[in-house]
Amino acid sequence: MSRPDPDPDLxxxxxxxxxxxxxxxxxxxxxxxxxxRRRPGAAGRFLLLAAAGAAVVxxxxxxxxxxxxxxxxxxxxxxxxxxxxxxxxxxxxxxxTPGQEILRQPPALGRGFAIEPGASIPSLTTDRRSx
Amino acid sequence: xxxxxQERQIEExxxxxxxxxxxxxxxxxxxxEDVLQTTYVKILDGRARFDGRSSLKTWLFAVIRRTAAxxxxxxxxxxxxxxxxxxxxxxxxxxxxxxxxAGDLETARALRVALSLLPARQRExxxxxxxxxxxxxxxxxxxxVSVGSARTHYHRGKAGLRQRLGEEARP
Numbered sequence: 001m002s003r004p005d006p007d008p009d010l011x012x013x014x015x016x017x018x019x020x021x022x023x024x025x026x027x028x029x030x031x032x033x034x035x036x037r038r039r040p041g042a043a044g045r046f047l048l049l050a051a052a053g054a055a056v057v058x059x060x061x062x063x064x065x066x067x068x069x070x071x072x073x074x075x076x077x078x079x080x081x082x083x084x085x086x087x088x089x090x091x092x093x094x095x096x097t098p099g100q101e102i103l104r105q106p107p108a109l110g111r112g113f114a115i116e117p118g119a120s121i122p123s124l125t126t127d128r129r130s131x
Numbered sequence: 132x133x134x135x136x137q138e139r140q141i142e143e144x145x146x147x148x149x150x151x152x153x154x155x156x157x158x159x160x161x162x163x164e165d166v167l168q169t170t171y172v173k174i175l176d177g178r179a180r181f182d183g184r185s186s187l188k189t190w191l192f193a194v195i196r197r198t199a200a201x202x203x204x205x206x207x208x209x210x211x212x213x214x215x216x217x218x219x220x221x222x223x224x225x226x227x228x229x230x231x232x233a234g235d236l237e238t239a240r241a242l243r244v245a246l247s248l249l250p251a252r253q254r255e256x257x258x259x260x261x262x263x264x265x266x267x268x269x270x271x272x273x274x275x276v277s278v279g280s281a282r283t284h285y286h287r288g289k290a291g292l293r294q295r296l297g298e299e300a301r302p
Contacts, residue, residue, distance in 0.1 A: 007261075007289065013296075014261035017239040021150050026164055028145040032138075035171030 140187050141174070147263055151192050154258045155199035158243060166199045173198065185272055192259070192273045245295035253288030256281055 097103075141148075148170075152163040170191070173179035179194045181187055246254050252274065259270035271281035 010257075010261055010289065010292065013238055013242045014258075017242050018150060018262050020239045021153060022146050024160070025146045025149045026167075028142045031145075031164065031168045032142075032171055035168050035175055038168070038172050039176045 137181065137187070141171075141191065144188055144191060147188070148191060148195060150262060151258065152195050152199065154246075154255065154262070155196050157247060162199075162202070166195060166202060169202070170195050170198045186269070188263075188265075189269050189272050192263075193275070196255075196273060241296060242292075245292050248295055249288055249291050250284075252276070252284045253291060256284040257288045257292060260285060 149167055152167045156162040156166055173194060181190050255274055256270050259265045259273060260267060267281050267285055268278050271278045
């Protein structure tokens with residue numbers, strides 16, 4: 001497809017515009033030569049690469065120096081704080097239930113647990129069956 | 132390395148390339164020369180390389196258009212930093228004013244004024260089809276849009292251009 005529909009009037013107008021603009025076209029050789037001068041030569045390209053390489057090396061050296069200079073994090077001294085194994089909560093006593101010693105002892109025949117305050121614990125050797 | 136035959140082809144296309152650069156730079160002659168020269172620099176140092184996937188003209192025009200857009204963007208970025216912007220008066224868009232074009236030949240002048248009032252894509256498609264004698268498909272390739280989209284820009288642009296030229300012709 002060249003053009004969807006021909007338009008002689010617009011074509012004539014554009015031709016006039018083209019003709020006018022073609023009269024003032026700068027010479028090709030002039031622009032081409034100027035472009036050739038603006039183009040970075042082999043030396044320019046080498047300098048560009050060298051500068052980029054130097055920047056990369058400088059960045060790597062800086063990073064290495066920073067890593068070397070890095071101070072290790074301070075370790076806590078052994079006596080400064082109790083270890084988690086030794087630590088006891090200040091409210092630990094609240095967890096102690098009354099009569100805990102009874103719970104710790106295994107039950108024995110002939111021994112009652114309803115002990116009056118102040119009474120001595122009955123002897124384990126007393127045999128009630130004999131009385 | 133650029134082949135001699137390719138250089139000759141670019142030389143043959145030079146007037147058309149300059150016309151296209153003028154259009155891409157809203158008929159700013161100095162800017163168009165700079166854009167074309169930068170395009171040639173890109174070709175010479177290999178940043179723009181013709182790979183034969185399209186015609187040389189299509190490829191060259193796409194490079195010119197891209198270069199013009201890059202320069203426009205960098206100019207816009209510079210204008211952001213300038214005092215002009217801080218004062219709240221950004222640089223005007225790079226479209227030639229009707230007054231600036233008043234000295235040209237009447238037909239060409241009227242067409243340029245009418246074209247400068249069209250959206251960029253419509254202006255580009257019309258230029259490529261009518262001025263450069265390219266097909267809508269080739270225009271689409273240069274602009275990096277689908278053929279359907281280029282055809283829409285072509286029809287809308289033509290209608291807009293006719294309307295503006297008609298308004299101008301009226302007393």
